[in-house]
Amino acid sequence: MKAFDEAQLVALVAQGDSRAFAELTQRHLPAIETYARRILADETAAQDIAQETLLVLWQRSGDFKPEKARLTTWLHRVAHNRCIDLLRRQKRETPMPSSDLFERQENSVQGYGAGGAQDSSDFFLSTAPPTLESASNDRAAAMDAALRKLPESQRTALVLTYYQNLPNREVASVMNSSTRAVESLLCRARGNLKKQLENQQ
């Protein structure tokens, strides 16, 4: 199975080949799980989304068009859409406490810019318990907190580029955006991280 390329494996999955599916799961599940965990900062929800994403591959592999995208991009897009849906549902269902509203205003004044003011999903991430293994050391904990405070779109662009190692065109495809827009998000994300880390020091 390892000798097969991904398009061949997906074609086999479409015919119900569970060994081909196991091979694709081995290759892609870890990346999709870590992506969802970095976006949601909720281990259980992230694992659910990773499994749902692979279930989509099992049940709707015919929807994947290898001439249009790499499988990893397609899977990241499926996972990304589910993460966004979940964040939006949480946003609708959870009323925002006044103290956090104040904190958000502070953040926007301290240099979040327009993106920070638009996106309120950072509220859920800033209050979520830390799930990252390396958060034990102070520097990593500070960076982790700064990352979780980024607006969702900036964090997504950064995670896809930096941690998932997707090229800019594929990041744009996952986010249903343009490469220029992704670059702009990345600039803002890195600028915000720098400012937050400076403020913490």
Added chain:
Amino acid sequence: MSPEQKQFERAFEVIEAYGADAAKWPQEERSSIEQWVAQSAELQAHLHVHAALDESLENIVVQPRLNPEIIAQQIAAHPQGISISQRLLLELERLTESMLAALWKPVFAASFVFLVGVGAGTVALEPAEDWSQAEHLSFALIGEEQ
């Protein structure tokens, strides 16, 4: 702005967006940016600042916990394909999305033209208050026909 200045600014932007690791820069621009960095102390300083941020980002490690083998077995136990009703819903959703994406412009254009037409008609055509001439004319026409 000269082409050299443009290229310098572009190199600056790329480092600001993608960080100091050249492997993450857009492939088609990588070699030219590397040349620019080699020639410019300002770009090297910029690269140094972003290398520090990259290092902080690298400190955050997330280890996957799911066992791919078990998950693959669990998922493969599900029936493949989706039910007709699910497929219909999915297709309906896609169709609605594409229609909404494709239709809003013509609908907007038609509404705009209609409103402009109504507006122009209201302003330009004042109703005739004296109908006697029109009546006279119509009677004359009817009379001629008869």
